[in-house]
């Protein structure tokens with residue numbers, strides 16, 4: 001028996017399965033009026049700390065948040081966030097350096113999504129791997145602390161370019177670190193022209209009012225607009 | 232390092248597309264954009280691991296790399312970026328209107344088709 005070589009055109013995204021799952025998740029979240037954000041940054045930028053501050057403030061404004069927190073090994077971040085009294089679940093990735101849509105779907109099971117207005121997903125601290133995976137979010141928020149150096153966006157263009165929004169964190173340390181804030185903004189715009197940028201300090205509360213006002217506003221308008229995020 | 236996950240996704244995608252009865256894939260063609268967030272060398276390395284024990288074992292992974300292309304609103308033209316910043320190389324305008332660069336696509340596969348044994 002002989003064989004003949006054949007060529008088969010396929011033309012599909014390698015991560016098409018994840019993308020499909022993410023689309024399904026997004027539809028489901030929208031059907032329940034949930035506005036979803038995916039926080040990405042390097043380890044230690046301040047994702048959890050900003051979330052801690054954000055959750056309490058949203059509750060005080062009458063908004064009902066929930067959070068999923070990704071971590072390689074521990075549930076420390078979830079423990080921190082639970083103190084806010086808000087529903088929080090840990091996603092332990094067992095060494096995986098990013099979250100995938102399937103993990104989100106699994107960890108939403110048993111939650112009554114109708115009870116939430118806004119869902120935060122804290123991704124694993126990593127500036128490379130999360131960029132390829134759609135989690136069904138409405139907005140991907142990249143965070144960058146003033147202690148990390150102004151040129152992070154230039155070094156990690158895939159992730160920074162994939163973001164819808166940027167938050168500069170640890171503003172209270174900018175002076176001590178001699179951070180060139182203008183250069184940081186310039187670099188963000190060079191990689192993601194037109195991106196909206198917030199500046200915050202979770203420690204002093206600087207910039208928090210603007211950030212919270214934005215979230216409250218988005219949460220009110222986003223899920224109501226059908227297909228608002230369709231590409 | 233998520234290239235192993237990517238390679239595994241690639242293998243299962245190929246397996247799902249494989250015509251009935253095909254047991255051996257000889258080559259896989261991929262398109263990889265500069266902004267895909269995937270390191271070529273790492274992917275090639277992981278491909279060997281991910282294909283082990285599958286119909287893709289021993290196959291060649293061929294990768295076409297695609298540069299970042301933006302649409303410049305000033306020039307009204309698509310431009311290939313020369314550096315990392317999203318600036319039109321001709322007129323210097325910043326543009327976030329991405330036209331190419333995120334690809335992480337399976338293009339085609341080559342496989343051995345068993346011939347029907349003639350009696």
Ligand SMILES: Nc1nc2c(ncn2[C@@H]2O[C@H](COP(=O)(O)OP(=O)(O)OP(=O)(O)O)[C@@H](O)[C@H]2O)c(=O)[nH]1
Nearest residue numbers: 042043044045046047048049125170171201202203
């Ligand atoms: N001074 C100051 N420190 C901050 C601020 N935000 C976070 N930190 C500190 O930075 C460290 C890391 O903050 P986390 O919130 O744990 O960072 P993370 O991004 O969640 O980290 P991973 O989940 O490990 O990726 C902690 O010691 C925080 O207290 C801030 O606004 N100002």
Ligand SMILES: [Mg+2]
Nearest residue numbers: 047048077122
């Ligand atoms: Mg954290």
Ligand SMILES: [Zn+2]
Nearest residue numbers: 303306319322
């Ligand atoms: Zn131009």
